[in-house]
Amino acid sequence: MERRIRVIHYLNQFFAGVGGEEKAGLPMEIRAGALGPGRKLQAELGPEGEIVATLLCGDNAFAEQPEGCLARALELIGPYKPDLLVAGPAFGAGRYGLACGQLCQHVQDHLGIPALTAMHPENPGVELYRARVYIVATGPAATAMEPALRGMARLARKLVTGVPLGSPEVEGYLPRGIRRNEFAAEPAGVRAVHLLLRKLRGDPYESEVPLPSFERVTPAPPLRDLQQAAVALVTEAGVVPRGNPDRLEARRATKWLRYSLHGLRDLTGEQFECVHGGFDGHFVNQDPDRVVPLDVLRELEAEGRIGAVHEILYVTVGAGAPLANARRFGQEIAAELRKAGVQAAILTGT
Amino acid sequence: MELELGSFIVREVALGETTRLQDGRLSIAPDEIRALVADSPELRGMTVDVAQPGESTRIAHILDGIEPRCKVSGPGSIFPGLLGPPVTVGSGRTHQLDGVAVLTTATIPGASDGLGVKEALVDMAGPAAPYSPFSRLRNVVLQFDLREGLSIIEATAAVRLAGLKVAAYLAGVTREYRPDRLERFVLPPASSALPRVAYLCQVMTEGDIHTTYLYGLNVEGMLPTLLHPNEFMDGALVAGDYHIAAMRVATYQFQNNSVVHELCRLHGRALDFRGVILARNMWWAPGAKQRSAEFSAKLARQIGAEGVVITMQNGGHAVSDLMLACQSCERAGLKTAIVLFEMADADGSDWSLVDVAPEADAMVSTGNMDAVITLPPVDRVLGGTTLLDFNQYEGGGDAHLGGAFTTALRRIYCATTPGGDGRLRARAA
Structure with missing residues (x-):
């Protein structure tokens, strides 16, 4: 300079x-x-x-x-x-x-x-x-x-x-939790063999990927009265109306969506499809209730075992979702559910 | 089991009048190659091209990469169960064309419920070249023209078999010749003072379209089993995974598996290589995942291992299966080192793994596949014209393959292969 x-x-x-x-x-x-x-x-x-x-x-x-x-x-x-x-x-x-x-x-x-x-x-x-x-x-x-x-x-x-x-x-700075690609001198398989040998010999060794320390989430207290509770369905299985009108991505979803369950007793493959890019969804396409169990919840509602099925289905796709996005989706969906007086949610993952 | 691998170092590949190898120069006659697949009703046509390192060439829509090899003596055929009966291979002599790969490419029709065939690219030069091992090889690129109305399964099966036939045929031109290099693969009893190491190779299978073949058998029903390392070298494992390109393991990489080779190299000197456990991953139910992990650990102990190197293939559930196997092994008293790729978002800031076990304290990274790269325009494109996208998740879909575009490493063939053969890794920054 x-x-x-x-x-x-x-x-x-x-x-x-x-x-x-x-x-x-x-x-x-x-x-x-x-x-x-x-x-x-x-x-x-x-x-x-x-x-x-x-x-x-x-x-x-x-x-x-x-x-x-x-x-x-x-x-x-x-x-x-x-x-x-x-x-x-x-x-x-x-x-x-x-x-x-x-x-x-x-x-x-x-x-x-x-x-x-x-x-x-x-x-x-x-x-x-x-x-x-x-x-x-x-x-x-x-x-x-x-x-x-x-x-x-x-x-x-x-x-x-x-x-x-x-x-x-x-x-000399603290790791920022950022991962950066580089090329090593040896292929990964060779490095793994030598990493194992160090571990077996009792020599010091270091993982190339650090173990995380995840935050502990305190579970909500148990439901006092299920028969009075409004129960919502939330899913990361990517079940959306046929044609995917809101263009939910198959992986790395940038959004979550709301779909009305008003008047629906169950989800059918004619009305809904699975756009999740991380698994073979054809069983879901045959019957979406398999991952979003509206049919069973409606039965429980009719029997008075739960108070009500919440009218809105919340949907996203979890495949490849950055943690920050997933966290944000959860917080936003939860805030809406609370505001709507929902006491419990069934969250289905794939 | 003793195998002699005879390597022929190929310094140049070109199309020519006959198919032969002379003084390190491989000449390929396209008509001869086409004749090999003429009786395949699914294939309407096939073009043969050559792509050399350093050329401004982009190869797209890649399905598999295969190393030309053939058996010249010993039981069985190369790619047993597919090109010949499923007789046990791994002994006798095998010839190899060193420095050559056959790449099969095709535009596979349609997608099936979220698991269609994904884009897979190799650039022979430029910024993307270092990310695929095939940029350093002389590639014989086969572009298949498929009959109308084929299902994905029919199409990929036809292309898969054709690629293996061509690879075997090309190696076959060396049958009468003496190799440039001869390597013996045998595992005599080793000193009991040496650490005893096994290799757990997890291979993928998911749904109808993407899978792995062991002696021609789809591994989907398979519980963990034992293999001799030499079986890898004779093509006992064939890739049928056409999912996200970066996390595939090509047939070439099963043939040249780096863990197998390093363990063989060190056998008798630094370690006692006890053998290989092959296990499928992506089990769909918790009990099934646990059964497979437990069987893997049990087999490792039964063959006398104290430590296990574990590699994997594909992602998502595959990471859970890797972690469960790591956990079962460690809890059974076996030390582990595991290989896996990372998904840390484009800027590297996200937590890398979809699952982790506290026992996974010795991980080897094959890189962050979310990292983004811009590919420049190229003079020649093989394999297709338009960049494949799937359900708008990748972005850039419909871009012209000859032009410039930006993509995550996900689309670069074997860029972060968790089978262990690449040198890419991610580190803290």
């Missing part, structure tokens, strides 16, 4: 040297040059970078009025024409970490410049922002300041040049 990278550094009230918890209400402001640990960060950046200004804000001020603080931050930063925003390091401080993550994401989105922050892996800011913001891993407290600043400076230089980054381990 011919000229120095222009860096804005974000600090909370404590690290900026304004004060402790009693100053956590400090409004967003900006001061020229580097402050506090920013001076050491400047030393790490060397001649390649210049911290042209330090943005500072009290942790409570940010937590209470994030939109206002973000807007103010953009106003204050703009005139400095920065190339990069660096926030923190926040170590284990939760409010500070959240503020750093949110500020970085906002600046990336609105100013189009790269941003990075740094915090301890267990900081709540990591979970919320790791997918969108580069976060350098630090120790839990300010005693880990020096390695944190070194890691931040190293990543800063790379981010500004726009060179594609290497793996998180190599570049």
Whole structure:
């Protein structure tokens, strides 16, 4: 780079040297040059970078009025024409970490410049922002300041040049939960043989795909009175009116749909078809009740065993659905069902 | 069981007056090839073309890729059960044309209830080339013209058999010659100090259209069974999967299975290769899935394994079957390493797998098949004219195959093959 990278550094009230918890209400402001640990960060950046200004804000001020603080931050930063925003390091401080993550994401989105922050892996800011913001891993407290600043400076230089980054381990940032394709030296089958041999020998080994940690969903309490309950049918089997009038996709569905069950005692292959691209649907086409059991529910309704069958069938296709979409569909459908007074739903999957 | 694999290194392939191999140059006479399938009533015609690495050529509507091989001695025929009676193969001598593949292409009519034949592409040059192993081979591309009114099953069966016949015929020109390279495949007793490893190969079968053939038998009813690695090399396994291209295992890849070859290579030195368990996946009911997983683990123990490498094919339920097998093996005291592809959405941000077991702590990735790539225009297209889409889920459908278009890796033939023969993988970023 011919000229120095222009860096804005974000600090909370404590690290900026304004004060402790009693100053956590400090409004967003900006001061020229580097402050506090920013001076050491400047030393790490060397001649390649210049911290042209330090943005500072009290942790409570940010937590209470994030939109206002973000807007103010953009106003204050703009005139400095920065190339990069660096926030923190926040170590284990939760409010500070959240503020750093949110500020970085906002600046990336609105100013189009790269941003990075740094915090301890267990900081709540990591979970919320790791997918969108580069976060350098630090120790839990300010005693880990020096390695944190070194890691931040190293990543800063790379981010500004726009060179594609290497793996998180190599570049020193927390894995963002993003998968990127590359070509290995050996075929997968060969790698699997050698991975197994390491495991059998008791040597350290590493999976190429990490095991997930899924959130635990607390089940709803049991129905108190099934005979009074409105029960809805929801399906990912892609059962739609013949002709697929709303063009539900066979895989990677972008939507969920509502179809009226009013006056229907069961679903027939004349009226409905299965567009799901992940299994052989011809048994469903013969009789869609096989995956959406309206016929049986109507019987239970007639017998008074359930209160009522909800009038609307909710449909999507689950095949190849990104988790984020599936989660959103579920939340949206559930919100409608609740609003309609439905107490239970039968969800069929394939 | 001892097999000698005699390889003939082919440096050039061209159409010519006769079909022969001379000084590494394979000449192919289209009329001779066409005569092989003349008695097949389903096929109205067949063209023969050659596509070499580096050419601006796109091959589309691919059904299978097959390596030319033939038996020159020993029991049985190549592709037993299909080109000859189902006599046990894997011994004697087999000839192989190294560097050549037969690719069968056709526009298969219609789709059947969501499981139709999917697009499968190979680019011989350009950004998409590295994603398919066939871009590095000299491909003999067969384009089939099908009779009207065939069902998908009839059409694919006719094309499948024709491709195998051509592959065997091409290898057959080497029958009297001495190979460039001769490799012996035999598994003598190994030291008891070596770790004992088995290979669990899960193959797909789903519905009427997509399946795998073992000695010509559709594996759909099959409980896990035992195979000798040499049987792979003589074409005991033939692909009948025409579903999403990236997650297919081509017949070529059964013939050249990388796990089989690596385990054979290391046998007696770094490990004791105890054998192969073949299992179908995509069982449709929980009890059936569990039965198959348990049988696989039981067979692995019965052949004396301590560790099992597991590969799979296709996706969705196939991932559940993989995880169940991993779990059954680990709970039976067998250590596992498993191979699978990922679906992490186009930007890589989604969770990769449709199912997972806590025991799956040693996974090998064959890449994210949702990643998107833009293919440039090409000078020549073989196999079709219009990009196949299915029910608007892929996008780009009806694009002209010779032009530029964007597609997920899903359409690139064997791009993320979970049988283990590709070098693509995904990593954290």
